[in-house]
Amino acid sequence: MAQFFVLPPNNGIRPENRQYRVNAMRRAERLFRLVNEMRTRGVSRAEELAAHLEVSVSTIYRDIAHLQASGMPIDGEAGVGYMLRPGFDLPNVTFTHDQLDALAVGLSFVERTGDPALAAAAREARAKIQVSLPDPEDRKLADAPFFSLHRKPETEENASLIRDAIRLRQVVEIAYENAEGISSTRRIRPLVVWSLPDGWMVSSWCELKQDFRTFRSDRIADLHVTDDIFEDDPERGLAAFMELENCADH
DSSP: OOOOOOOOOOTTOOTTOHHHHHHHHHHHHHHHHHHHHHHTOSSBOHHHHHHHHTSOHHHHHHHHHHHHHTTOOEEEETTTEEEEOTTOOOOSOOOOHHHHHHHHHHHHHHHTSSOHHHHHHHHHHHHHHHHHSSSTTTSOGGGSSOOOOOOOOSOOHHHHHHHHHHHHTEEEEEEEEOTTSOEEEEEEEEEEEEEETTEEEEEEEETTTTEEEEEEGGGEEEEEEEEEEOOOOGGGSHHHHHHHHHHHHO
16 A cells, blocks of 8 residues: 655645745655665664764654654654564655656656657656656656757667667677778677767677677668577676776776
8 A cells, every 4th residue: 555644734834835845845855765764774763864864863753753643654762763664665656856857867868869669668657657746747757957968860770679689688780880991790799788969889799809899870781680699698798898898997
């Protein structure tokens, strides 16, 4: 069963008062963080919770008393400690303002990567999250003041094919032209797709070179996903590639 926080009454303060709304939201976010922190602990002392949330111990006492009065299954008392009874869970869609803005940035970026399937999935995800918010009309993801400047490429159908090949571990054959204009045919084991402002790149294990290689989408003349499945080889996988990349950065 979904659980919801009960905000304190406004004590006569008009709802349109901006400062009241800000304070109410701050407390709601703090209550959420408090419950989430207690879920990860056993018995929690008020001093420990206060230090984690950067508030006073008296504030923790008041917040816990409010949560208990709202029906939250919290056992314990001041000076001894508090424990959230097992089996309690928070709603799946409880977000702070910063978390909503982070989602808006990410979804905006994904919509402009040029991958039609991912763009559609991002729009569907936004709609699902939006209708699940407690007050969907008061805070719309589409209205967040952040936008991706990623330029949508003209044709990026291959990005979807590569993404599926990564998931299914399928070998991909490409006709590729390097920076010197030399063409070659490669069999690659795709590992990761990099989305860039002007297109995308795929990093992979190249069977021809027997090494990791990264290929630019605008230099791929042809692409074919084969039925050949490659094994999950730690020495030729994503973790090994990223370790090399991190070493190169240093």
